Amino acid sequence: MSKLDKTIAVMDLHVGSDIADVVELSPLAHVGLPARGGPASISRIVRAKASSRTLVASAVLEEASVTGILVLRASTGKEALASALQTTLNVKLPERLASHSISDKYCVRWMSPDEWLLTCPLDEAFELENKLRAAADGPIAIVNVSGGYSLLTLSGESALKVLKKSTSYDVHPDSFGPGKVVNTVMAKAQVTLRAVGEDRYEIIVRRSFADYLWLWLQRAGKEYGLEAFSLTAS
Incomplete structure (x- = not known):
């Protein structure tokens, strides 16, 4: 495991320990x-x-409750992002001014022609971010802005x-x-x-x-x- 991987793992454990007390x-x-x-x-x-x-x-x-929020960007790789969402969450990439939800846990919102906002349970945000990156077969950007x-x-x-x-x-x-x-x-x-x-x-x-x-x-x-x-x- 690289030094970066170890750092991410420690950060993930720290975040996980704090989730139980989301009021703070x-x-x-x-x-x-x-x-x-x-x-x-x-x-x-x-x-x-x-x-x-x-x-x-x-x-x-x-x-x-404090919610996991991921900003998804894809200017030239919309197909890659759409495919990643379909594979990971079985949800379509929303069109202009629309949103697509899966129960009360996940929702993808159209923000601009090349930007979408995905909400999920806070304790799933880090894992979901990694799954989307792994599933994408083209250039996309994902930023975790949950806090x-x-x-x-x-x-x-x-x-x-x-x-x-x-x-x-x-x-x-x-x-x-x-x-x-x-x-x-x-x-x-x-x-x-x-x-x-x-x-x-x-x-x-x-x-x-x-x-x-x-x-x-x-x-x-x-x-x-x-x-x-x-x-x-x-």
Whole structure:
């Protein structure tokens, strides 16, 4: 084993030992958010009837667990990247402004004509990166940026209203349907916005802007009784 291989192996072991305590890696750990009680509890919150003094929580904001994120680039080797994704994950390379998902674990998003963003479980990012490199039969570039971004989810019957208050992009369902991905500005932060399904949206934002955007969305959703949760909370 070369010196470089040994260094990578040590780094991989170190990262693996830290994954068990992902709360410390979250840029929002200091907020002290409650843990999500599961889809059933959120459903009860969203559908709860309001009393004369209580707001209905018709929007839910969640911070996802720290996620593995790989930037994929291929200017002249799109076929090689497409083949590598098909071989490794059995997923097609998305076309313009689209995304392809495999369950809730993996999702590939179109970012630009020669760039895509792949999310995966944090503890699989290093291995997946190596598998894609090995499967590619042409020039591609892969960069692991897992520690540099945060993933938020906004859902509920008023989620669209909160989005409209936060971005100038046309998020009407007729032009921003499930699976569509855009790079846009939300408040004053650059984000990657994806329509996951009806009344459910995914926001990927740089780690340094996570706290700012979180506070913005909480204020934007206040009139809808927005509830906030963290998937990293225990």
